[in-house]
Amino acid sequence: MNAPLPNNLAKMQAAPLLRVDNVTKWYGQILGCRDVSFEMRPGEVLGIVGESGSGKTTLLNCISGRLAPTSGSVEFDTARFGLTDVYALNEPDRRRMQREEWGFVHQNPRDGLRMRASGGANVAEPLMNLGGRHYGKMRQATVEWLERVELDTRRIDDKPRRFSGGMQQRIQVARNLIHGPRLVFMDEPTGGLDVSVQARLLDLLRELVRDLGLAVIVVTHDMAVARLMADRLMVMKGGEVVETGLTDQVLDDPQHPYSQLLVSSVLQI
Amino acid sequence: MSSLPLIVVDDLAKTFVLHNAEAAAIPVFSGLRLEVRPGECVVLAGESGVGKSTLMRAIYGNYLPSAGGVRVLHDGEYVDITRAAPHQVIDVRRRTLGYVSQFLRVIPRISTLQLVTEPLLENGVDPAEAQERAERLLTSLRLPRAHWDLPPATFSGGEQQRVNIARSFIRNYPVLLLDEPTASLDAENRAIVVNLIREALAGGAAMIGIFHDHDVRDAVATRLFSVTDFKAAA
Amino acid sequence: MSPASNTPERYYNYAYLDEQTKRMIRRAILKALAIPGYQAPFGSREMPVPYGWGTGGIQLTAAIIGPDDVYKCIDQGADDTTNAVSIRRFFAQVADVAVTEDTAEATIIQTRHRIPEQPLKAGQVLVFQVPQPEPLRGLEPRETETRAMHAYEEYGLQYVSLYESVATYGRIASTVGYPTMVDERYLMSPSPIPKFDNPKLDDNEAILLFGAGREKRIYAVPPHTRVRSLDFEDYPFETQTWEEDCALCGARDSYLDEVVLDDAGERMFVCSDSHFCAERRAQGHVGRMADHQLAATPEKEPAQ
Numbered sequence: 001m002n003a004p005l006p007n008n009l010a011k012m013q014a015a016p017l018l019r020v021d022n023v024t025k026w027y028g029q030i031l032g033c034r035d036v037s038f039e040m041r042p043g044e045v046l047g048i049v050g051e052s053g054s055g056k057t058t059l060l061n062c063i064s065g066r067l068a069p070t071s072g073s074v075e076f077d078t079a080r081f082g083l084t085d086v087y088a089l090n091e092p093d094r095r096r097m098q099r100e101e102w103g104f105v106h107q108n109p110r111d112g113l114r115m116r117a118s119g120g121a122n123v124a125e126p127l128m129n130l131g132g133r134h135y136g137k138m139r140q141a142t143v144e145w146l147e148r149v150e151l152d153t154r155r156i157d158d159k160p161r162r163f164s165g166g167m168q169q170r171i172q173v174a175r176n177l178i179h180g181p182r183l184v185f186m187d188e189p190t191g192g193l194d195v196s197v198q199a200r201l202l203d204l205l206r207e208l209v210r211d212l213g214l215a216v217i218v219v220t221h222d223m224a225v226a227r228l229m230a231d232r233l234m235v236m237k238g239g240e241v242v243e244t245g246l247t248d249q250v251l252d253d254p255q256h257p258y259s260q261l262l263v264s265s266v267l268q269i
Numbered sequence: 270m271s272s273l274p275l276i277v278v279d280d281l282a283k284t285f286v287l288h289n290a291e292a293a294a295i296p297v298f299s300g301l302r303l304e305v306r307p308g309e310c311v312v313l314a315g316e317s318g319v320g321k322s323t324l325m326r327a328i329y330g331n332y333l334p335s336a337g338g339v340r341v342l343h344d345g346e347y348v349d350i351t352r353a354a355p356h357q358v359i360d361v362r363r364r365t366l367g368y369v370s371q372f373l374r375v376i377p378r379i380s381t382l383q384l385v386t387e388p389l390l391e392n393g394v395d396p397a398e399a400q401e402r403a404e405r406l407l408t409s410l411r412l413p414r415a416h417w418d419l420p421p422a423t424f425s426g427g428e429q430q431r432v433n434i435a436r437s438f439i440r441n442y443p444v445l446l447l448d449e450p451t452a453s454l455d456a457e458n459r460a461i462v463v464n465l466i467r468e469a470l471a472g473g474a475a476m477i478g479i480f481h482d483h484d485v486r487d488a489v490a491t492r493l494f495s496v497t498d499f500k501a502a503a
Numbered sequence: 504m505s506p507a508s509n510t511p512e513r514y515y516n517y518a519y520l521d522e523q524t525k526r527m528i529r530r531a532i533l534k535a536l537a538i539p540g541y542q543a544p545f546g547s548r549e550m551p552v553p554y555g556w557g558t559g560g561i562q563l564t565a566a567i568i569g570p571d572d573v574y575k576c577i578d579q580g581a582d583d584t585t586n587a588v589s590i591r592r593f594f595a596q597v598a599d600v601a602v603t604e605d606t607a608e609a610t611i612i613q614t615r616h617r618i619p620e621q622p623l624k625a626g627q628v629l630v631f632q633v634p635q636p637e638p639l640r641g642l643e644p645r646e647t648e649t650r651a652m653h654a655y656e657e658y659g660l661q662y663v664s665l666y667e668s669v670a671t672y673g674r675i676a677s678t679v680g681y682p683t684m685v686d687e688r689y690l691m692s693p694s695p696i697p698k699f700d701n702p703k704l705d706d707n708e709a710i711l712l713f714g715a716g717r718e719k720r721i722y723a724v725p726p727h728t729r730v731r732s733l734d735f736e737d738y739p740f741e742t743q744t745w746e747e748d749c750a751l752c753g754a755r756d757s758y759l760d761e762v763v764l765d766d767a768g769e770r771m772f773v774c775s776d777s778h779f780c781a782e783r784r785a786q787g788h789v790g791r792m793a794d795h796q797l798a799a800t801p802e803k804e805p806a807q
Contacts (some may be wrong), residue, residue: 041356051483059305099657114663116642119664120670128666129659135669135735139437157670203378209782210391246330247353257288 017042017076017183017215023062023072025055031239032058036072038234038244045189045209045216047230047247049223049262055239056219057187063217064185065098076101076183097255099129103176107191109168112175113160119171120156126179145174149204150224166197170204177208184217190225202228221268227251233258273306273342275444275475276328281337282501283323296501297323301337303477303494307443310466310476312490315497321479324496325446327351329368329478330358341366341444363391367442369450373421373429381407381424381432382417388440406435410461426453438465445469447478451485463488518565518598524548528566528721532712535723540689541653542636542720550716550721557590560613560632563721564594567628567712568611574600575609580617580758587615599639604778618678618700620757620779623709625726631694633715634724636677638682638692658690661733669738678743684731686723693730699758704730747772751798752783753790762797773797 002088018040025032033055061067106112149170190198233250235243282299297320313321326332330350340347389399410431478488531545550558578587582604607622613630681698711724734740750771759772774780
């Protein structure tokens with residue numbers, strides 16, 4: 001038996017959940033993102049901020065196994081193989097890992113939900129994908145998750161299009177958390193929603209992330225979302241990371257000219 | 270061990286560079302050195318604008334210094350806040366380094382009680398116990414019980430400040446940074462906060478504070494530290 | 504008989520399709536048999552009937568039929584419906600085969616929507632007409648995605664439809680085209696047969712071939728293959744049952760069609776498998792309305 005680790009810090013340092021190394025993506029002659037490297041630890045929330053076209057969505061797609069980078073590697077601490085290059089896995093193993101260990105919350109719920117299936121079935125599907133074959137138990141779990149994301153459980157069998165945008169986003173959140181993922185990607189999760197709806201969803205996400213100890217990578221152009229959710233930030237411009245740091249440090253004392261511009265552009269109410 | 274300083278500020282310098290104002294450089298301080306030991310409450314002195322808050326924020330890791338370092342004793346080892354990885358800074362802030370600002374950063378929809386228990390829950394304290402401790406502290410700070418289940422967004426400045434104080438004092442941080450914690454409090458509440466500070470100091474906490482109220486300053490300061498002495502040349 | 508059957512007087516090549524097409528289809532059949540439940544693509548041809556009338560089944564039959572075969576064709580279990588009669592005549596003409604209504608006597612049985620009640624034997628081939636071969640299509644419109652799901656055995660989605668069914672009706676309400684798992688590997692649509700017939704797919708002695716002409720897919724279940732109907736642990740698979748017996752032959756264990764008799768709502772239940780029912784009556788079984796006009800033996804087709 002090894003001596004117990006001196007503290008949580010050492011444990012956290014020892015085990016990166018995700019290791020991104022020099023990820024570069026070219027679309028022909030056009031740069032998506034260049035030389036991005038970082039590590040994530042369990043329970044960390046990383047915000048990627050930048051304006052449209054800064055490469056943050058390209059980066060998110062690269063690190064979530066959805067878009068192979070031109071060069072560089074993305075390693076994830078998989079349950080079955082340990083720390084493994086996501087793109088070195090064969091397709092069925094990669095899909096299985098994405099299904100079992102990750103979640104992906106899209107900006108537009110239409111991209112993340114099955115619009116032909118009911119809200120409840122959308123939430124229960126990940127359980128069925130993981131081999132759930134007991135209807136009653138899955139139904140119960142679905143009801144619990146709908147309560148958790150503050151949806152009316154009487155509407156469990158309604159189709160997604162009968163819910164408002166904010167509610168659809170809650171269904172998507174529940175669908176991406178019910179199977180207990182270790183890493184969740186979020187692409188502008190509150191984009192496209194009314195401001196008041198946005199604030200409530202943001203609170204909910206913040207609570208869930210804390211309660212579940214999730215690792216989250218959230219892409220946003222909204223500094224308020226970044227401040228409320230992220231532990232640390234990466235600021236992107238023109239496909240490159242121009243600044244990284246603790247969220248409040250980057251927002252309160254930005255160093256790079258672009259970060260300063262980004263932060264000073266936020267309207268104060 | 271207890272004689273080791275809990276905070277060591279080494280040759281700290283801070284210059285703001287405003288890139289969007291023709292890269293104007295605003296020097297604040299340089300070569301700043303400071304050590305704070307357990308039981309000490311160092312009160313920062315100097316006229317307004319000299320950089321007292323900037324120093325506090327640099328120690329908390331909120332501002333990035335231009336040179337030098339800030340070491341905080343965390344789990345028996347010094348962690349340089351200015352160079353540590355974000356997750357290390359977060360861990361130091363969660364368990365060692367508390368900060369009471371003048372203003373409460375209100376999070377919509379989160380009730381006062383939740384806000385105050387949060388630091389305990391983050392450190393794995395049993396929810397029932399956390400609740401009890403939070404209620405005791407809010408009671409001693411004389412925050413009306415009717416307010417406890419409300420988000421503090423609509424509270425008066427003094428009430429918000431007391432929520433803020435409760436949030437920081439509920440957990441016995443070994444190191445506390447106090448940025449005008451009594452600014453909007455009446456005399457009675459100030460006295461309560463002074464008592465909280467004294468109790469924490471007696472318990473071995475190290476503190477750095479900014480107090481414009483001389484009565485409070487005299488009541489808690491173990492020594493004064495002049496930030497003006499390190500004013501950087503413009 | 505075989506060489507002579509392609510005499511110069513024929514309007515078409517033997518069994519209607521050209522030899523190259525038949526070879527192509529046979530290769531697809533062999534592939535389908537080798538990978539039970541897998542949807543093998545094939546180059547579906549234009550047929551003299553509209554898509555949706557069973558062009559997949561007709562092409563399968565044309566590819567495997569020989570002059571020595573005895574051919575039976577049923578639609579909804581009945582030998583005497585327009586479609587069944589037309590297709591049977593078609594093969595009698597283009598393939599010079601004997602035709603029959605007797606399930607036991609037939610070597611090739613082409614069917615839409617039913618499996619005969621009488622158990623099939625080794626040496627028989629049951630050819631299904633399939634409108635939509637992809638069981639996952641209802642919830643996943645992308646072919647690329649459903650192919651990947653089959654390739655990687657990602658079948659959670661099929662349970663989504665069962666889940667919806669239980670959520671809506673309190674039971675798995677789908678009664679036709681009930682999804683099956685072949686040899687614990689490939690998810691398969693059994694074609695729109697009633698789920699009453701699903702157990703007959705399991706461990707069948709005959710070769711089961713499925714053809715989807717419009718969708719250009721062939722799949723198969725070789726003899727003695729395990730075919731399991733999907734279900735939940737707490738909502739197990741069940742077949743339909745009826746409170747009535749067949750009004751003509753009194754059968755209690757066959758699939759019954761409801762026949763409305765008049766505007767007053769008078770109705771009767773009769774076996775959907777017309778040959779099965781007729782045979783029972785010939786053996787002396789009598790139902791509640793055995794003397795009804797429906798019991799009259801249809802006129803035999805004139806020999807071709």
